Amino acid sequence: MAAVTATPIRRIAHLDMDAFYASVELLRYPQLKGLPVVIGGARRKVDEAVRDVPEGGTLADIPLHTFPLLKDYVGRGVITTATYPARQFGIGSAMGLMKAAKLCPQAIILPVDFDEYRRYSRRFKQVITEIAPVMEDRGVDEVYIDFTDVAGGQREGGRVLARLIQKSIFEATGLTCSIGVAPNKLIAKMASEFNKPNGISVIFEDDLQSRIWPLPCRKVNGIGPKADEKLQRHEIRTIGDLALRERDWLIANFGKATGAWMHEVAWGRDERPVVTESEPVSMSRETTFDRDLHAVRHRAELGAIFTRLCEKVAEDLQRKGYVGKTIGIKLRYDDFKIATRDQTIDHFTADAKAIRRVAGQCLKRVPLERPLRLLGVRVGALMKAGELGADGTKPAGGTGAGRPSQGDGRGGSARTASLF
DNA sequence: TCTGGGGTCCTAGGACCC
DNA sequence: TCTGGGGTCCTAGGACCC
Numbered sequence: 001m002a003a004v005t006a007t008p009i010r011r012i013a014h015l016d017m018d019a020f021y022a023s024v025e026l027l028r029y030p031q032l033k034g035l036p037v038v039i040g041g042a043r044r045k046v047d048e049a050v051r052d053v054p055e056g057g058t059l060a061d062i063p064l065h066t067f068p069l070l071k072d073y074v075g076r077g078v079i080t081t082a083t084y085p086a087r088q089f090g091i092g093s094a095m096g097l098m099k100a101a102k103l104c105p106q107a108i109i110l111p112v113d114f115d116e117y118r119r120y121s122r123r124f125k126q127v128i129t130e131i132a133p134v135m136e137d138r139g140v141d142e143v144y145i146d147f148t149d150v151a152g153g154q155r156e157g158g159r160v161l162a163r164l165i166q167k168s169i170f171e172a173t174g175l176t177c178s179i180g181v182a183p184n185k186l187i188a189k190m191a192s193e194f195n196k197p198n199g200i201s202v203i204f205e206d207d208l209q210s211r212i213w214p215l216p217c218r219k220v221n222g223i224g225p226k227a228d229e230k231l232q233r234h235e236i237r238t239i240g241d242l243a244l245r246e247r248d249w250l251i252a253n254f255g256k257a258t259g260a261w262m263h264e265v266a267w268g269r270d271e272r273p274v275v276t277e278s279e280p281v282s283m284s285r286e287t288t289f290d291r292d293l294h295a296v297r298h299r300a301e302l303g304a305i306f307t308r309l310c311e312k313v314a315e316d317l318q319r320k321g322y323v324g325k326t327i328g329i330k331l332r333y334d335d336f337k338i339a340t341r342d343q344t345i346d347h348f349t350a351d352a353k354a355i356r357r358v359a360g361q362c363l364k365r366v367p368l369e370r371p372l373r374l375l376g377v378r379v380g381a382l383m384k385a386g387e388l389g390a391d392g393t394k395p396a397g398g399t400g401a402g403r404p405s406q407g408d409g410r411g412g413s414a415r416t417a418s419l420f
Numbered sequence: 421t422c423t424g425g426g427g428t429c430c431t432a433g434g435a436c437c438c
Numbered sequence: 439t440c441t442g443g444g445g446t447c448c449t450a451g452g453a454c455c456c
Contacts, residue, residue, distance in 0.1 A: 040424090041424055041425090076422085076423085076424085077424065078423065078424050079424095080424080093456095094423080095421095095423085096421055096422055096423050097421090098421040098422075098423095099421045099422080099423090100421090101421085102421065112424090138455085138456075139426095139455080139456040140456075141456075142456070221454090221455075222453095222454070222455085223454090224453060224454045224455080225453090225454090226452090226453060226454085227453080255431090257430080257431095258430090280427085281427080281428065281429090282426095282427075282428085283426085283427090284425085284427075285425085285426085286424085286425060286426080287424090287425085288423095288424060288425085326448085326449095328450095336422085336423070338451080338452085339450085340449090340450060340451070341449085341450080342448085342449065342450080343448095343449090344447085344448060344449085374425095376425085376426095425456105426455105426456085427454105427455080427456085428453105428454085428455080429452105429453090429454085429455105430451105430452085430453085431450100431451090431452085432449100432450095433448105433449090433450100434447105434448085434449090435446100435447085435448080436445100436446085436447085436448105437444100437445085437446085437447105438443100438444085438445085
């Protein structure tokens with residue numbers, strides 16, 4: 001046993017739960033194991049069907065033939081998750097339900113149950129922080145973990161600790177996950193995908209050329225469809241292709257910040273820390289209607305939905321203890337174009353009526369000729385409610401007492417202004 | 421076969437202040 | 439009277455992620 005320990009090398013893990021929502025559903029409905037199942041934007045119809053529990057039984061006793069099938073589903077919505085058997089039919093997340101029904105009509109469809117997923121999310125994250133306290137939340141089914149100073153975090157490059165975490169999560173929840181351990185978040189994120197499901201991948205700095213450079217640019221967290229398309233136009237397909245471009249060339253073609261970032265990424269460099277706590281920037285609620293609605297013809301219906309959204313945002317803010325002063329709306333038209341408007345008021349609020357009033361002003365500034373498919377309400381520029389002064393502004397050094405903000409009447413459609 | 425809901429961050433122009 | 443620059447806030451849109 002050597003008494004002198006070497007300086008630990010930076011080891012960052014990315015953990016991704018395997019088919020999270022679908023796996024949680026399979027715990028409730030084990031009779032669906034091995035079958036193609038999708039979780040989707042299903043509505044009441046699907047909800048009712050799966051609650052048909054036999055007398056004296058549990059959810060596991062619901063007979064297979066009573067589960068709703070994709071082919072019987074009518075309406076809007078997308079797939080949130082699909083089980084592995086369903087994926088074999090080409091079904092994937094974010095796919096429209098109608099398209100998925102064509103690919104696999106006999107797939108079983110289940111409604112999304114966020115409350116249940118959140119319960120499991122809390123449980124697996126608690127398991128992790130008991131073992132490795134420096135954890136960054138990246139949503140219900142994903143986290144980053146800093147292994148560097150954790151006991152066992154250096155052994156086999158982090159593989160030993162990763163195995164322990166996998167095992168502990170499985171014992172506590174019955175769920176599997178995949179883990180990538182690497183010198184930083186960027187590589188760890190890519191590595192967690194290498195061995196799915198229930199896999200572990202350990203990557204070292206020296207593996208950059210052999211393991212990372214062959215991957216398509218799209219695998220980089222932050223390079224989406226648009227950036228990828230532009231890269232492809234310049235014959236840059238893999239991360240290796242990207243690495244071979246001059247930094248200055250990237251800056252000239254993608255802008256100062258993005259170009260420099262791409263260069264760093266291609267060479268596997270990323271110093272971002274694992275952040276354990278962060279404050280929310282905004283809270284919002286939005287809804288896609290069952291059918292397109294028109295500002296004039298469906299005025300009453302829209303007005304009711306609008307008020308409801310404001311109330312929900314207000315509830316969210318109050319429950320979580322925040323107030324905000326930038327209030328905005330979002331519309332999606334039938335052609336899928338999006339319009340947003342917002343207004344910053346001179347005091348912070350979490351009051352449904354106040355939000356509704358300002359959001360109503362915003363609505364007057366946006367064109368309302370086209371049918372709408374979505375309406376949303378957002379509150380930003382948030383602050384903890386407890387730090388609020390008595391007059392509704394920030395007590396000291398705040399930004400609340402700035403210039404008077406713009407009222408209504410600028411731009412937009414004056415013709416439909418009185419609707420809301 | 422039309423494509424959810426909840427977020428973050430960036431950009432870019434204009435207003436306004438120093 | 440003209441010219442200039444830095445810094446911050448506000449607003450709209452868009453890319454991207456889970």
